[in-house]
Amino acid sequence: MPAKESKPSTPQALFSDAERTPEERHTIVVLVDNEPGVLARVIGLFSGRGYNIESLTVAEIDADKSQSRINIVTTGTPLVIEQIRNLLAKLVPVHSVLDLTVEGPHIERELALVKVVGGRENLVQALRIADFMHARLVDSTPESFVFEVTGTSGEVDAFIHLVEPIEVSRAGVVAIGRGESILRPRER
Amino acid sequence: MTAATAAPPAVDTQSMTGSQVVLKALVEQGVEVIFGYPGGAVLPIYDAIFQQDKLRHILVRHEQAAVHAAEGYARSTGKVGCVLVTSGPGATNTVTGLTDALMDSVPIVCLTGQVPTHMIGNDAFQEADTVGITRPCTKHNYLVKDPEDLARSVHEAFHVARSGRPGPVVVDLPKDILMKPAPYQGKDAARRRTYQPARDPDPRRIEEAVELMTRAERPIFYVGGGVINAGPRACELLAELVRETGYPITLTLMGLGAYPASDKQFVGMLGMHGTYEANMAMHGADVMINIGARFDDRVTGRLDGFSPGSRKIHVDIDPSSINKNVAVDVPVIGDAEPTLEALLAAWRRRSNSLALGRTAAWWEQIADWQARKSLRFRQGTDSIKPQYAIQRLHQLTRDRDVYITTEVGQHQMWAAQHFPFDKPFHWMTSGGLGTMGYGFPAAMGVQVAHPEALVIDIAGESSWLMNMQEMSTCMQYRLPVKSFILNNSYMGMVRQWQDFFHGNRHAESYMDSLPDFVKLAEAFGAVGLRAEKPSEVDDLIKEMIKVKQPVIADIVVDRTENVYPMIPGGAAHNEIKLSPEDDGAHEAISEKGMVLV
Numbered sequence: 001m002p003a004k005e006s007k008p009s010t011p012q013a014l015f016s017d018a019e020r021t022p023e024e025r026h027t028i029v030v031l032v033d034n035e036p037g038v039l040a041r042v043i044g045l046f047s048g049r050g051y052n053i054e055s056l057t058v059a060e061i062d063a064d065k066s067q068s069r070i071n072i073v074t075t076g077t078p079l080v081i082e083q084i085r086n087l088l089a090k091l092v093p094v095h096s097v098l099d100l101t102v103e104g105p106h107i108e109r110e111l112a113l114v115k116v117v118g119g120r121e122n123l124v125q126a127l128r129i130a131d132f133m134h135a136r137l138v139d140s141t142p143e144s145f146v147f148e149v150t151g152t153s154g155e156v157d158a159f160i161h162l163v164e165p166i167e168v169s170r171a172g173v174v175a176i177g178r179g180e181s182i183l184r185p186r187e188r
Numbered sequence: 189m190t191a192a193t194a195a196p197p198a199v200d201t202q203s204m205t206g207s208q209v210v211l212k213a214l215v216e217q218g219v220e221v222i223f224g225y226p227g228g229a230v231l232p233i234y235d236a237i238f239q240q241d242k243l244r245h246i247l248v249r250h251e252q253a254a255v256h257a258a259e260g261y262a263r264s265t266g267k268v269g270c271v272l273v274t275s276g277p278g279a280t281n282t283v284t285g286l287t288d289a290l291m292d293s294v295p296i297v298c299l300t301g302q303v304p305t306h307m308i309g310n311d312a313f314q315e316a317d318t319v320g321i322t323r324p325c326t327k328h329n330y331l332v333k334d335p336e337d338l339a340r341s342v343h344e345a346f347h348v349a350r351s352g353r354p355g356p357v358v359v360d361l362p363k364d365i366l367m368k369p370a371p372y373q374g375k376d377a378a379r380r381r382t383y384q385p386a387r388d389p390d391p392r393r394i395e396e397a398v399e400l401m402t403r404a405e406r407p408i409f410y411v412g413g414g415v416i417n418a419g420p421r422a423c424e425l426l427a428e429l430v431r432e433t434g435y436p437i438t439l440t441l442m443g444l445g446a447y448p449a450s451d452k453q454f455v456g457m458l459g460m461h462g463t464y465e466a467n468m469a470m471h472g473a474d475v476m477i478n479i480g481a482r483f484d485d486r487v488t489g490r491l492d493g494f495s496p497g498s499r500k501i502h503v504d505i506d507p508s509s510i511n512k513n514v515a516v517d518v519p520v521i522g523d524a525e526p527t528l529e530a531l532l533a534a535w536r537r538r539s540n541s542l543a544l545g546r547t548a549a550w551w552e553q554i555a556d557w558q559a560r561k562s563l564r565f566r567q568g569t570d571s572i573k574p575q576y577a578i579q580r581l582h583q584l585t586r587d588r589d590v591y592i593t594t595e596v597g598q599h600q601m602w603a604a605q606h607f608p609f610d611k612p613f614h615w616m617t618s619g620g621l622g623t624m625g626y627g628f629p630a631a632m633g634v635q636v637a638h639p640e641a642l643v644i645d646i647a648g649e650s651s652w653l654m655n656m657q658e659m660s661t662c663m664q665y666r667l668p669v670k671s672f673i674l675n676n677s678y679m680g681m682v683r684q685w686q687d688f689f690h691g692n693r694h695a696e697s698y699m700d701s702l703p704d705f706v707k708l709a710e711a712f713g714a715v716g717l718r719a720e721k722p723s724e725v726d727d728l729i730k731e732m733i734k735v736k737q738p739v740i741a742d743i744v745v746d747r748t749e750n751v752y753p754m755i756p757g758g759a760a761h762n763e764i765k766l767s768p769e770d771d772g773a774h775e776a777i778s779e780k781g782m783v784l785v
């Protein structure tokens with residue numbers, strides 16, 4: 001569920017040169033109790049303070065559907081990113097918050113469905129690109145193809161750039177740390 | 189009560205309605221008083237209130253006032269304040285109060301009625317999306333859609349409201365949930381796994397903090413309301429630490445009372461209208477020890493000019509308060525009480541015999557600043573200076589158990605400057621939100637909690653009018669609250685800004701057709717008093733104290749008086765203006781500063 005918010009106006013911006021502090025892009029994952037309103041709380045935290053959301057995904061991740069994992073890609077100055085982490089951790093239904101960009105090696109993937117419409121030549125061309133970029137053809141008519149592409153956001157961007165689609169649906173970033181460390185729900 | 193919490197007997201469980209479960213949970217949580225206002229959606233709770241005698245209900249005249257009253261109750265007792273209102277307009281009327289409580293970290297549980305669950309979302313009569321509306325102005329909120337969740341939600345609401353950084357919590361209660369049978373669970377039945385705010389500080393940070401403190405040559409304690417929220421023991425520990433270090437201390441508006449104002453190490457309040465010495469000491473410090481304050485923009489002024497040469501220690505229970513506006517060197521996350529305990533212990537473990545010598549020059553410098561007497565004013569014989577009225581109020585009430593609330597405006601700043609507090613929990617003001625209309629209902633809540641105490645709302649006439657309907661509540665419950673109105677016929681603080689920054693153009697800041705406050709008091713059956721000359725002030729105050737009824741005291745004060753010192757918006761601490769004669773006081777504000785409120 002991607003959502004784009006307006007540019008952040010940090011409190012510092014009014015006072016000093018903090019507006020020139022470079023912004024960083026961070027991928028943050030949040031484990032939450034799956035209860036009504038929890039997504040609204042997370043989104044409200046960003047919109048209420050004018051922080052950016054580049055992409056946001058959420059899904060239930062356990063068998064009894066009691067927990068959801070939210071992946072957020074956001075940009076901001078280091079101070080703003082720290083605020084975001086702290087504010088997320090403060091929400092009552094939140095188990096844990098992990099800033100993967102800070103924590104170290106991790107994997108980010110995105111999925112997109114990409115529709116190409118056109119004449120035979122266009123479609124053949126798209127098929128060739130899909131082939132070498134490992135996109136899957138998941139629907140076809142004589143006039144149209146739908147491809148499924150997964151990869152880093154950069155790879156998905158590249159594929160979309162090359163096939164010049166007529167319609168794109170992107171899932172947003174999902175992410176997980178490398179190696180054996182895991183993000184756990186809180187113990188009692 | 190505790191016996192019932194372990195395993196409620198089945199019979200009891202079966203026989204209770206949702207409303208009874210709510211009340212039982214409130215009683216188990218230690219609630220004695222609810223401030224509220226009825227309506228269709230909460231009639232089942234009111235019916236249950238009618239049939240019990242453990243909880244006292246105070247019927248306010250406006251739901252905003254119910255929240256402020258609960259805030260006054262909470263801040264003067266350290267307990268959670270409790271509010272009960274109906275759905276729709278009842279709930280929306282609480283929004284200002286909830287926001288106020290959120291900004292000032294006041295523990296409140298507000299129960300709101302809601303339309304029955306099957307009608308939610310239908311634009312039913314008096315339906316409002318209460319959890320949606322109050323999500324950004326509460327610490328947390330609940331919509332209870334299943335009787336099974338009812339008791340747990342109410343208990344959890346209290347836990348969330350009072351733990352960590354305190355704040356307001358809303359529990360939205362659909363009418364059918366209140367009427368159906370519901371199981372009771374005790375407060376320890378189901379703690380959730382999430383939300384476990386840390387209390388104890390990281391010992392390594394304590395060592396770093398004390399290391400900085402012991403080497404300081406120009407130290408300053410900068411202490412806020414967090415220490416008061418942490419409780420009386422935290423305030424005692426603060427006093428011990430401050431005395432043992434011998435360092436100067438300044439308090440924020442919210443922190444007044446956390447350290448005795450009469451002590452010689454106290455250099456006054458800091459911030460936009462703080463003392464010269466407090467702000468200059470902040471500016472010139474080499475080590476700042478912030479405990480439970482949040483670097484509010486009213487305190488820091490221009491951030492890049494804020495205490496430029498200091499290493500900063502920041503103790504706060506809320507991690508998101510740290511490094512928000514100001515980057516600090518030693519962040520300490522923890523409750524002020526265990527943190528102060530640890531700081532004190534670590535301080536004592538070191539030999540600090542050199543401390544006095546190290547800071548002698550600093551104290552001399554501070555004495556020079558103090559010699560400027562930045563709070564001075566001249567009381568002539570004609571009109572009453574508001575500062576004078578407040579000083580007399582303090583002098584004539586000092587041997588009593590006196591609680592002060594304020595409204596918002598010039599009078600609020602003068603009260604903060606001229607009414608010193610030696611104890612915590614006796615000063616209640618709307619700091620973060622700056623809510624006109626806060627003081628009178630808050631005083632009412634304080635009086636409910638402390639029936640024998642002298643409770644005074646130091647008010648401006650414009651603010652006071654915003655919740656004046658509560659006179660009726662005070663009469664009903666015989667709450668002898670004193671409204672000490674410094675009547676300048678102006679929204680004085682607005683006029684001051686218009687004088688300074690808008691070419692003296694007093695757009696809509698003058699109040700024509702104000703009521704005759706003496707007659708107004710009489711209309712409610714209360715006592716009205718008026719003073720127009722300095723010579724009348726003492727008699728008025730003595731009479732006001734003597735009367736065992738609500739009093740409206742109309743102190744007609746100098747209309748042109750302005751609050752000094754003042755750090756204009758967007759300026760730094762050392763750009764403070766001390767008086768109207770101070771060069772450039774009016775032009776000092778920068779273009780960037782003009783956009784600030």
Ligand SMILES: Cc1ncc(C[n+]2csc(CCOP(=O)(O)OP(=O)(O)O)c2C)c(N)n1
Pocket residue numbers: 595596597598599600622623624625647648649650651652674676678679680681682
């Ligand atoms: C609810 C609300 N509305 C508007 C304001 C903006 N405001 C701040 S101070 C003030 C004037 C207050 O006048 P008064 O109560 O007479 O106090 P004085 O400054 O004269 O002492 C106003 C309008 C506010 N703080 N709160």
Ligand SMILES: [Mg+2]
Pocket residue numbers: 597648649650674675676677678679680
């Ligand atoms: Mg006024």
